[in-house]
Amino acid sequence: MHPAREIRGNASSLLEGTRIALGVTGSIAAVETVKLARELARHGAEVVPFASPAALDILHPYALEFATGHEPVTELTGQVEHLVGVKGEVDAVLMAPATANSISKTALAIDDTPVTSLVSTSLGHVPVIVVPAMHEGMLDQERTRQHVDTLEDEGAAVVDPELEEGEAKMASIEAVTETVIRELGPGPFEGERVLVVNGSTIETIDEMRVVTNQSTGRTGAALAREAYRLGADVDMWFGHGHVDLPETVPRERFVTVQDLVDLAPEAAAYDWVLVPAAISDFQAKPSDGKLPSGEDQVLPLEPTPKVLPELRAELDGGQRLVGFKAEAGIDEDDLTAKAARFRKENRLEAVVANRLEDVDVDDTRVHLVTDAATTPIEGSKEAVARRVLQTLHEEV
Numbered sequence: 001m002h003p004a005r006e007i008r009g010n011a012s013s014l015l016e017g018t019r020i021a022l023g024v025t026g027s028i029a030a031v032e033t034v035k036l037a038r039e040l041a042r043h044g045a046e047v048v049p050f051a052s053p054a055a056l057d058i059l060h061p062y063a064l065e066f067a068t069g070h071e072p073v074t075e076l077t078g079q080v081e082h083l084v085g086v087k088g089e090v091d092a093v094l095m096a097p098a099t100a101n102s103i104s105k106t107a108l109a110i111d112d113t114p115v116t117s118l119v120s121t122s123l124g125h126v127p128v129i130v131v132p133a134m135h136e137g138m139l140d141q142e143r144t145r146q147h148v149d150t151l152e153d154e155g156a157a158v159v160d161p162e163l164e165e166g167e168a169k170m171a172s173i174e175a176v177t178e179t180v181i182r183e184l185g186p187g188p189f190e191g192e193r194v195l196v197v198n199g200s201t202i203e204t205i206d207e208m209r210v211v212t213n214q215s216t217g218r219t220g221a222a223l224a225r226e227a228y229r230l231g232a233d234v235d236m237w238f239g240h241g242h243v244d245l246p247e248t249v250p251r252e253r254f255v256t257v258q259d260l261v262d263l264a265p266e267a268a269a270y271d272w273v274l275v276p277a278a279i280s281d282f283q284a285k286p287s288d289g290k291l292p293s294g295e296d297q298v299l300p301l302e303p304t305p306k307v308l309p310e311l312r313a314e315l316d317g318g319q320r321l322v323g324f325k326a327e328a329g330i331d332e333d334d335l336t337a338k339a340a341r342f343r344k345e346n347r348l349e350a351v352v353a354n355r356l357e358d359v360d361v362d363d364t365r366v367h368l369v370t371d372a373a374t375t376p377i378e379g380s381k382e383a384v385a386r387r388v389l390q391t392l393h394e395e396v
Contacts, residue, residue, distance in 0.1 A: 004067060019046045019090045019091055020047050020090060021085065021090040022068070023051075023114070025099045026054025026101070027098075030055045037049065041068070050073045050074075053074075073118075086122065086125050093128045095131065096170065097131055097170045124155060133169060135166065136163055136166050137166075175247045181229045186231075194232040195235050196224040196234065198238050199220065199277055202280075203280050203283040203284065206289065206290050213278035216242050217245070221243045226382065228249060230386070236251040238251045239277060268314045273322070275322065283301065284301055308321070321346075321349055322352065323342060326356055336369055340369055349370065350369060351368075352368055
């Protein structure tokens with residue numbers, strides 16, 4: 001079995017059964033396409049490579065063949081290889097990296113390489129994803145911008161480059177892969193804006209010490225990633241946590257509960273507000289300096305402002321507010337009963353409730369409580385997040 005087939009589906013089945021034509025052009029970032037092709041395969045895709053002559057000055061055809069299990073198309077023959085999109089033989093076309101030269105040629109319908117011919121003929125037939133990579137000075141040229149805009153106007157999804165060291169570097173493997181999944185996915189959240197409030201708050205005790213809640217931020221990260229994959233425009237407010245956040249999701253930081261209260265008016269811009277954050281219920285009156293070590297201390301605690309009511313007050317235009325509730329040492333009937341009361345008290349469209357004993361590193365079990373039903377959902381955090389979002393969209 002070819003190595004590309006051995007890894008297929010190792011990460012997920014989100015691209016299972018899909019064929020993706022990967023068009024490689026002559027940027028130095030072409031060397032990253034071996035990793036990109038294999039990452040797409042890990043999500044289940046079969047990748048069919050195309051390469052421009054300039055790309056072959058940088059990357060040997062054998063490298064693409066190793067990465068995909070297919071000999072790359074390096075010239076067009078009587079087999080009309082470039083018409084795979086028109087004929088429905090692939091599910092998507094990915095031009096990565098896309099140089100200024102290839103972008104401009106494609107926008108002007110100059111089909112003089114296997115890649116430009118592939119992309120220009122595929123527009124309007126299958127999803128096309130363009131991943132620019134060039135010197136920043138080239139990207140800044142008005143004509144280049146116009147050509148990028150032309151491709152977007154014709155239906156292409158453009159993955160913005162990373163601007164660094166005077167270069168418009170190709171977006172990360174993660175960002176490109178997530179965009180491919182998004183473009184090929186069911187997209188029930190397409191056109192909708194989702195805010196995920198994630199991580200824990202931190203309240204000051206003195207200038208050295210704080211009180212906080214335990215939270216890795218993994219649940220919120222999974223929800224944000226899956227919402228993006230399902231077509232949403234996603235933002236995140238993030239406090240404290242220990243998790244790799246999705247690169248496709250912009251984020252704004254908060255520290256205290258009061259920070260969240262101050263941010264609350266901005267929530268009105270979203271269609272969905274999901275709040276898996278571990279928000280402190282108590283705060284201490286901060287002490288000046290540092291409390292002495294080795295002495296008994298009494299720390300009077302007072303309640304913090306309640307964030308969900310603050311958010312609810314801002315969401316008066318039909319937006320959906322989803323709360324999260326964690327409990328310990330109770331059975332599932334009590335858990336769902338508490339979640340139902342919590343939903344009504346805070347005027348929430350739904351609550352995702354779980355018992356702490358049902359959470360481990362890899363898997364979790366939750367109950368999604370809406371006005372319509374209570375739905376148990378279990379699996380990996382990513383699978384649970386996806387099912388929660390899909391059920392929310394169906395029921396709320």
